[in-house]
Amino acid sequence: MKQAATQKIYIIDNEPEICWMVKNVLSEKGFDVHTAFSGERGLEMAESVQPDLILLDLQLPDIEGLEMLQRIKERFNKLPVIILSAVDAVNVAVRAMKMGAYDYLSKPLNVNKLCVTLGNALKTSRLINEVDNLKRQITDQASSPLVWSCPQMQKVMGIVNNIAPYDVAVLIRGESGTGKELIAQHIHSHSSRSGRPMISVDCGALPETLVESELFGYERGAFTGANKDKPGRFESAQGGTLFLDEIGNLPLNTQVKLLRVLEERRFQRLGSRREIDIDVRLITAVNTDLETAMQTGMFREDLFHRLNEFAVYMPPLRKRSEEIDLLAGHFLDLFNRQFNRSIKGFSPEALWLMRRYSWPGNVRELINVIKRAAVLTAGDTIESACFPPEILEQTAEKEESITTVYSEPRRVIQPLRKVCQEATRKIEHEAISRALEQTRWNKVKTARLLKINYKTLFNKIKELGI
Secondary structure, X not given: XXXXXXXXXXXXXXXXXXXXXXXXXXXXXXXXXXXXXXXXXXXXXXXXXXXXXXXXXXXOOOOEXXXXXXXXXXXXXXXXXXXXXXXXXXXXXXXXXXXXXXXXXXXXXXXXXXXXXXXXXXXXXXXXXXXXXXXXXXXXXXXXXXXXXXXXXXXXXXXXXXXOOOOOOEEEEOOXXXXXXXXXXXXXXXXXXXOOOEEEEEHHHOOHXXXXXXXXXXXXXXXXXXXXXXXXXHHHOOOOEEEEEOHHHOOXXXXXXXXHHHHHOEEEOEOOOOEEEOXXXXXXXXXXXXXXXXXXXXXXXXHHHHHOOEEEEOOOHHHOHHHHHHHHHHHHHHHHHHHOOOOOEEOHHHHHHHHHOOOOOHHHHHHHHHXXXXXXXXXXXXXXXXXXXXXXXXXXXXXXXXXXXXXXXXXXXOOHHHHHHHHHHHHHHHXXXXXXHHOOOOHHHHHHHHOOOHHHHHHHHHHHOO
16 A cells, blocks of 8 residues: 555554554555644644644543544544544444544554555545535636636736746735636635635724634633634635735734734734644735835835735726626626526627726626626516616716717706716816826825825725726
């Protein structure tokens, strides 16, 4: 049973003689074998060793055997565990199997039976992982809107495919809804870590008081309500990829801790003094101006340079208008399968409206519009009547402005409020654009020049489409 690829076996047993005997037998068969004589030491080493299988004795000096099994399965859910015990108790064996143990072997050990059981466990584990990977690939192929044809996206994907195999930090920048998480998933699935988990965290959705416990976990009793140990997202992503979305929302004190973790490659859970080594690739994403955040002291410059080893810029959908037809057709195929529909396509007017719309919500908004239309459409073609009002109104305004420029002016009397709003928008657009040019797009200086606060300026830039 010589191994083609070295697999790591971890023995946790308080009898050194047993560990020595099993280690010799398995080492001769090509396994990389590690040992520990206590539960705490076993858990600590398992974090760094990342074994393919654990042989666990139930008679440990510090942690009761079934509790040890539970803690292993909480941290490494799919890791096969074979129980070793000098006590041949049926009820204990049944409880262990219910808790997720692969098998139960009584001492003294039969070496041949141990090798056969171990080989079967590894084979089963490998098949489970292969099935999970295939499911993930099928899901990605069926649902991923990572479709492109325009030169901007071809350039982006060229960079992404080049950096995916290398274990470097990546910062993905772009507006909300442009597909930053899909790019992160693509990088992970094309890296050497693809067989390990990718864990995603939306930093913008976490309350400030929970950020650290979510990222780094906590020990039982660390704070009120911490009734049991809880691993954080870094631990869950061991060996794989951790994706931190909206990284600009991290509180400053968490930024300090994250920087230290990235530099030292280890961390402590809240309420614990034990350090845990990490082996995680970090990918982050942001839809805000981190340079301005650094100038205002809201984001640490040293952390920025740690995260920004490679930067990927996702262009907004309004700058990829030539891809609208391709993306719309792709999403329509997905919703045809999901809703068991057979819609053939879009009417010429519907395509024209989609091409002219500015898509402030980017690809995410396009997905929602196609989904809505696929539900509302009664025939086999999506008509413009199935689109939400904002698409119809915005394209109508554009058409009216074009008609005004290229044809005889029409005497249309509009409400005074609308006239004033349009005039105000034009004046604001011109004033902000000139101020930005004067300050070379330094938004802090621009806000001071216009005597408005930074948040108001940021919202105006977004609202006016500058």
